[in-house]
Amino acid sequence: MDIQFTEEQELLRSSVRRLLRDRYDFDARRKIVASEEGWSRQQWQEFAELGLLAAPFSESVGGLGGGELSTMIIMHEFGRHLVVEPFVETIVLAGGLIERLGSEAQKQVLIPGIADGTSIWALATTEKGSRFDPADVTTAARREGQDYVLSGEKAAVIGAPWANRLIVSARTSGHRHDRSGVSLFVVDRHAANLHLQSFRTIDGRRAAEISLNNVRGELLGGEGEGVAALEACRDRAIGALCAEMVGAIGELNDATLDYSKTRKQFGVTIGAFQVLQHRMVDMFIAHQEALSLMQHLNLSLGAGEAGISRLASGAKSKIGYAGKFVADQAVQIHGGMGMTDELNVGHYFKRISAINIQFGDPAYHVLRYAQLGAAA
């Protein structure tokens, strides 16, 4: 099942790798995170110039046609460098939804701005108490002429303070959990009556609580198509986040192994202790399995295989647990140093913890994997 990457894909990987090596080392990232905005528009523009923001889109909408595998390659490298810029939010989530749901006009108008880096998006679907269920929506959308007006509250929207557009889920019919009554809307983030309260996230990014009070929204896709579209979009986001997680796991393993070969206690390097050797072997195995599942998932996403949601949940769970194990042990083996803000290890730990919340934690997804299996 090992992927034979094409020449183009190898080129993509090496160019992302080079850019990040030159421009996105840990100190550069620290400066970006500490900046007023908390992300780098300049960096984003460089991603655009390199073609990363256009890579996954199909050629018919002005993309490079790289699909899920290009996203995987990019996110794997982003995971190694803890890139904070909103690639998943803007490209995979918003871009993916627009490409699959949008009208011809919407695609022609919205995707070029995404691909050239001028337009930043966030996905506002979670609400207080909705946890990981995209059908749990109380924000309401009411038709008014050609458009809709939205009222309600969205919770913990990642990247919202950076975005100029949002995709918001809102109820056009049915009760709170009704799957068929949820629709998606494009909303101007700076619209009047849209209020945003920003906060920092554990992984050095920004998110916001959003309240909408009669905010104009443009329907994306058909009425009632929201939940199915969000679930499909979540599968692709999981493919991307799993790649990011595997990138982070690999870095943690390398760092831990290096440290264990230099750190001396009791007259020997700590890597000489068998208990730590075995633990690092388990970390290595976790990385190998996670890498394999990441490839398997993204290949299957690209091929549009049936039952992809089940595989996505399985991968999110398995890779999530692998990430947690590796992150815990990387901190433990680094000792006090692993607890400091100064060293990168703790920052990988926090990014892995955040991925394990986004779109559902590993326990949620193992259950979903079981349920989708029973239903099949």
Added chain:
Amino acid sequence: MELALSPEDAAFRDEVRAFIKDNYPAEMRVPNPETDLSKEQMLLWHRILHKKGWVAPLWPKEYGGPGWSITRRFIFEQETSRAGTMPPLAFSVTMVGPVIYTFGNEAQKKKFLPRILSGEDWWCQGYSEPGSGSDLATVRTKALRDGDHYIVNGHKTWTTLAQHADWIFCLVRTDPASKPQSGISFLLIDMKSPGVTVRPIITIDGSHEVNDVFLENVRVPVENLIGEENRGWTYAKFLLGNERTSMAGIGRSTRYIAKLKAIVEAEIPQDDPAHLEFIREIARVELDVLALEATELRVVAQMARGIDPGPAASLFKIRGTEIFQDITALTHRAIGNYGLAIREHPGSANHFVPGPDYGHTASEKYLNSRKLSIYGGSNEIQRNIIAKAVLGL
């Protein structure tokens, strides 16, 4: 679960309980006392306990301790921890105090012990160094004799709350030629001495609890040496034994489990399959606490009969810290998407933290508690101790 108590001990327990209820300062009930309180606020309870004569349960009566039996010490520990009170600074009361009254001379006892009891002096611990974490015997901080002073040079690290400290007790190397353990001395250093610099270390939860302490040509009077020169390792080991006794943390874990249950009930509807999953996870960790509590009670009962507990402290440290890490991880998971948020440090009143109040410190507790399996002798070291001392391996 309770120890079988005599009527007198039961009355004592009730007295402790009532005293806490009537006297624990409300302003100390903040989400995270270690990082949210000022030095003066942290000392409020200390001073109240001092006035009552209860600030140093471990200490013999002649030095100002309450003269309690092992059972009463345990009852006090249990009640204060169950009530969620912030204990008096361990570095002063539990660590350096007993070293001073056990190995110090009369002048040192007279000078330091009353000030520890009153809270006048705040102590921090100068043990770890960048190259000496688990392997403390390799400390490199040097103390060279110069007349009636030592000249101390070195770098101590992970020094908890050194930013508040008046004094630091240090392991220093006085004989570089001898074997690692035998060239170490135990020195008390005034933090106001010229040449002492404290630099904050920010941890992954964003808080400032620990520090680097740099010692550059610090002149320390010889009278601040504890016991004999080059015998410091003995005193250090004595102190570490005290450090690890109360690490089972049953009271704390029990309180956090109660809080976790309330969060799960508020966050996750009963018909959500995640509800059952959390109920099961909580039950599992409750059983972990129950088993550890039973073990602790068994050990306390044995100690009350005069049986040496051996390295039971290592068992408590391993399980107590791992259990608390599990609880903080579950709590962080229970608050769902708000687990992404984290309070900013230093906290400011107008800073926005999203979501229900009960979740506001979940992220930092989760991150901060990763330290528990590392500090105070890593859990790997504790396992080595049991392997060697109990299993004879």
